[in-house]
Amino acid sequence: MFTGIVEEVGEIVGVRQTGEVVVLTVRGPVVSTDAAHGDSIAVNGCCLTVADDEGARDDEFRLELVPETLKRTSLGAAATGARVNLERALPANGRLGGHIMQGHVDGVGTLLSRTPGERSDEVRFALPAELSRYVVEKGSIAVDGVSLTVAATDGETFTVALIPTTLADTTLGLREPGDIVNLEVDVLAKYVERLAAGYLGGAQGQDGVK
Structure with a gap:
């Protein structure tokens, strides 16, 4: 499992297609x-498994995307060149x-939008219904x-407030309107x-749950 505390912003330095699998x-x-x-x-935010890193530099690792x-x-x-948030699994x-x-x-x-403040940004996202x-x-x-903590939601969108540390230490400081982001909702809510x-x-829920 993970906690959402980004350890570093990394960089994709290689993308290779091998059949139906993409190796990053x-x-x-x-x-x-x-x-x-x-x-x-x-x-x-996507849990991936480190693959064979033969030939990779000491500061690099390889991943296989199915x-x-x-x-x-x-x-x-x-x-190639994209910046990504990285976090190792929690010990x-x-x-x-x-x-x-x-x-x-x-x-x-x-x-959808970002509103810069004196030191923080208010950012609004659309999410799947x-x-x-x-x-x-x-x-x-x-x-x-x-x-992140949800500051407000109207059902179709949600807003978060990004503190200076988040802006500086994650890719969210670089995101612009129109960018696509990965979302993971609270797993506890889904189990409940x-x-x-x-x-x-x-109502009908995920995995056919009613």
């Missing part, structure tokens, strides 16, 4: 220090500084792997919905 080479000096074959690293990942996340448009004795995240992207959203019920004011959401569905009934 990512440069990230911090997360590469102990990255080994089979380890999990969140790239823009069609499901390419279809359901923004990484389908990954290009058992680590601090849960953000919120519980799986690195399983629920959908993609679109940055099927995810709106999991997003609540003062709740948690992951945007490109960054744990599924467990309660059999007792309360209600």
Whole structure:
């Protein structure tokens, strides 16, 4: 699992198509220090597995993206030179500084607007309709792997306030209106919905839950 506390902003330095799989080479000096074959690293909030890094530099690692990942996340448009948020999986004795995240992207959203403040930015995103019920004011959401608090929501959009540290230490400081981002809603809300569905009934949910 992950927490949404980005360790560093890395760079995609290689994109190679191998059949239906896309192999990414990512440069990230911090997360590469102990990255080994089979380890999990969140790239823009998407949990990926470190593949064989034979021939890679010490500050780089390789990842394999299958069609499901390419279809359901923004990484389908990954290009050389792109900056990405990186976080290693949380160790058992680590601090849960953000919120519980799986690195399983629920959908993609679109940055609609950003309003710069004196030191912070207010940013509004559109999200898929099927995810709106999991997003609540003062709740948690992951945007490109960054744990954020929802400042406001109207069902079709949500707004977050980005503090100076987030603007400086993640890619969210670089995002512009029209950019696509990965979204992961609160997994606890999804489990509560599924467990309660059999007792309360209600609207159709994810995975066919009613």
